[in-house]
Amino acid sequence: MSTLRPFEERYATALADPDVRGGLTAFQRGWRDSRDAAIADLEQQEGRSFDELRAELAGIKDGVLADWEHHLDTFTTNARAAGAEVVRVATPGEANALITERMQAAGADLLVKGKSMVSEEIGLNAHLEAAGIPPVETDLGEWILQLAEETPSHLVMPAIHKRRHAVAGLFERVLDRPFPPDDIDRMVKVARTELRERFLASSVGLSGANALIAEGGAIMLVCNEGNNRMSVALPQLHVVTAGIEKLLPTYADAMRQVRLLGRSATGQPITVYTNFLTGPRPGQEQLIVLLDNGRTAMAEDPDVADALRCIRCGACADVCPPYGIVGGHAFGHVYTGAIGLVNTSFHHGIEAAAGPQSLCVSCGACATVCPVDIPLPVQILEVRETVARSESAGSAGRVTRSALRAFQHPGLVDVGLRVAGVVTTPLRRDGVTAVPSALTSRGPLAERIGWRTPPAVPLRPARDTLRPGRLEEPPRLADQPLAGRKVQLFLQCLSDRLAPGIPIAAAKLLRAAGAQVIVPRDQHCCGLPAYDSGEQDTARDMVRQTMAALADGADVVTPASSCLAMLAHDAPHLLRGDTVEVERAQELAGRTYDLISYLASGPGRLPAGSLDDGDRTPVTVHRFCQASNTLGRGEAIEAFLRDVAGAPVVPLPEAGECCGFGGSTSVRNPELSAGILDRKLGCVDRTAASILITDNPGCILHLRGGVHASGRGVEVLHLAEYLVRRLPVAT
C-alpha cells in the first residue's frame, strides 16, 4: 500500500531541487571515505576480508530462511516466556488494525515512535492519525520529515536530501523562532527539548527491530541518538514492528551483524546504543508484530530470495550514482536504493516498483558494498523483466521491446545505420554529429541531446574495414607473444557501427603482437542491451547467436568490457534453465577476454616498455564500472599504461564510478544521465589531464559527447586507440 505520488512526479521534483543533488553528492563522498576506513579497520581486526565476513553473515541469514518456521517458533516461544505477546500478521491491513486496537485499548492519545521502516511500509502513521492517536517521530531525521510532511528518502539517514538551510527554515516556520542555518548544533538540540515532554507524556511507544534473536526471544535495536531507548522504555505499552526475515539464531550471530551494520550504515564501528530487549519491563506490556507482506513470496522465488538477507544499512544507496542525483523519493518507493528496486514489487506491488526501474544504470556498485552479499544487480534485472512483461511498462516499454526485437536482426541494423550515415554526412565533425546549436540550446531536443553531442554515424562499419586483406598491416612489436595464435575479434555492435576506430585499433594491436586476427562474420550483439532492458527472451536469443558465431575454439578478444561482463557473468545466469547451454556459455567465457586482460595478464601479455614511444603527456583513466564492480578489475589499465606504455597516469577521483551512460538509462532518463556525467567530468577536470582513457565503447561515446557539448579540451580515447598510436613506425 502506498500514498506516494506517481514516479514521474517524484522524479521531476527531485531534478528540480538543487539541494537534492548537491547534498547527496557530498553525502555519498563522505560516506565512502568513512565506510572504507571502517571496513579496512575491521578486516585488520578480524584478520579476514570483507568478502569473508559478509559471506559468513549471509550464510547465517540463509540458514534462517532454510529453517524459517523453526526459528520463528523458537523466537516466539522465548519472547512469550519473557512476557511479550507475539503476533504474526500477513498484511499491512492486519498489522494496522491490530496495533490501532491495542493502542486504543491502552487509552493512548499520543504515540512516541522510534525509527521503524516496517511502520513506513504499512503506512501506520496515517492509520493512527485517523484513529485519533497522533504519532510523533522521535528520530531527528524522521521528526524533521514529519514536520515537513515528507517521507524518508534513505533507510538510515531519512532526511539526507534536506540541507541545513531548509531544515532551519522549517524549524523557524514550525517552532516560530530563529534558527541560523549554520548552527546545526542548535537545530539538533531543539529536538531534545521539544521531544522530551512527549516521551514523558506518552503511554505508548513503538520501535522497529534490527534483529530478532531466536535464542533469547530478544529484540536487538540500535540507535545513535538515544530516542529509541526512550520510545521503548518509558511508555506502558511498547509495540515492536518487524519483518519476519529479521531473525538471527543466536546472540553471537547478532554480534556478527553488529560488526557489519554500523560500518556499512554510517562508517561507525558500532552505533552508540545497541540494545537487547527481552520481554517488557515490570509494569509494561510488549506487543511484537511480525509482518509477512510478501516476504514468504520472496523466499519462494529463487531469483530474489537472497534479498531477504537485507539488514537495512542503506549502503546500496550510498554508492548508487542515480541515487546521488535524484535521491530516494524518486529512486525507490518506501524502501529506497537498490534494495528498493527488488523488494518493492513484493511489498507494494509491481506498479509501485515499475517507475524507478529505468533509473538503475546497472553499474553493479551496490553489490560491492552490500554487507550480506545480495546479488542486487542481477535481482534488479529479474524484477525489471517482470515489469517489462507487465502493463506497468506502458508505451515506453512496448517501444523498447519492438526496438530490441528489430535490433536482433543484423541486416536491419546494418541497413538502417548505413542510411543514417549517409543522411548525417553533412553534420559529421571529428567523431560527432554536430547538431545545429539552434536545435540543442532550447526546445525538446535540448534536454535530450544538448548535454551530450551524438556520435558520428560512419558510412562503413568496422567489419567492412576488417575484411581479409583490407586492413593495412601494422608494424610488428619486437616481442611477439601472440605469434602463430589465432584470435577471434568480437567487435561489439555499438563500436562496429558507431565507433569503428576502436575495433580497428584493437585488431592492429593484436596483429602487432603477432596474432592472426579473425573477425567472425555472423557476430552481432552479445544481448546486453536487451538484458538490461528486461527483455530476457530477446537477450537469450542474442547470447545463443553470439555463442554460435564464436563457436570456433580460438581465443575471443573484445574491445568492449561490457560484452565480457555479459558473456562471462550474465549469460550463464540467463541460460540457467538448460545445463548444456550453461556449459557452452561457460566454455565461451573461459576463452573470452577484454583487450586489457588479454594484453596485460592473458596470452597476449606484453613486456614492460614495449609500447613506450617516449611521449610523457599525462593521461587519466575512467574505469568502466562493470569491469570494476562485476569483473573485479582494479587498476589494470593504469598499471599497463604506466608499465608497458610509459605513460604518466594521473589518478582519477571516483575512477570506478559509472559515467552515466547506463545503456537505456541515458535515453529514457537523460537528465539523470547528464547529472552523473557532470559528476564524472568534474572529476576529470580535477586531474588536469588532457587525455581520458577508458575501455568500454559505450562510456567513450557518452564521455566524448559530454566533453564536446561542454566545450572541454579533453580527448577521450579507447585504450586501443591510445596504444595503437604508440606502435613503432613501420620501416
Place this chain on the structure above:
Amino acid sequence: MTPSGPRTDTGRDSARRTRLRARVEAAASSYHELPGWEEVAAHAAGLSDRVAVAPSLHTTQPALAMRLEAEGCTVVVPGDEDPAADVADVPVAVVGGELAVVETGSVLVAEHGLADRVVTMLCQRLVQVVPAEVVVDRLEDVAAWLAERSGRASFASLMTGPSRTADIERSLTIGVQGPDEVDVLVLTGTDPVTEEPTP
C-alpha cells in the same frame, strides 16, 4: 563489607586496558582508571553537586551515596513511582557496567527496571563504572553474557560513547536525546565481589 587484598594486575590486563582506553576515547568518551569507589565519588562530585545513582548500583554499592554526600553532593536515587521526574534535572548520573568491551570501547549496562533506565537516558553526563575484572576483548564475550541470562526478561544496552546524530547533512553533533558526555571509569583496585576499596 569484608576488606580484600590488593588485586593482582598482569601485564596482559594492563595492555588490554590500554586498548580499551583507545577505543573508549575514539568513541568520544573519557577514560579513567581509579583505584576504588572513593575516587569514583570524588570524580562524580567534581562534575556536579547533584548526582543521580542508578537504583541497582545503589543496592550493591550503598556506600557510594554516602561518599558523594560527604563530597558535598545532593544524591538522587530515583524511586519506582515517577523515576523520570526524579532524575529529569540531574546533570550527572552514575551507573555500574556489567562488561567493558575492548573491541568497541563499549560498556554493557543491564537496566531492567524503569528507574534504572531513566538514569542513563535522561542525564546529561553519564558516569559508567566497571571493575577491571570484567574488561573483555570481544563482542562474542557480550554474546556469551547475554546467552547465559537468556530466558529472563531483561534490558541490556551496549553503550558506546555519548549520544549523537548526523541526520542533518551528515554533520556529526554530539549530544542529542541521550547523554552529552560519558565517562568510563575502570576500577583497578577493588574486589568486584565485595566492592571494598583497596586498603
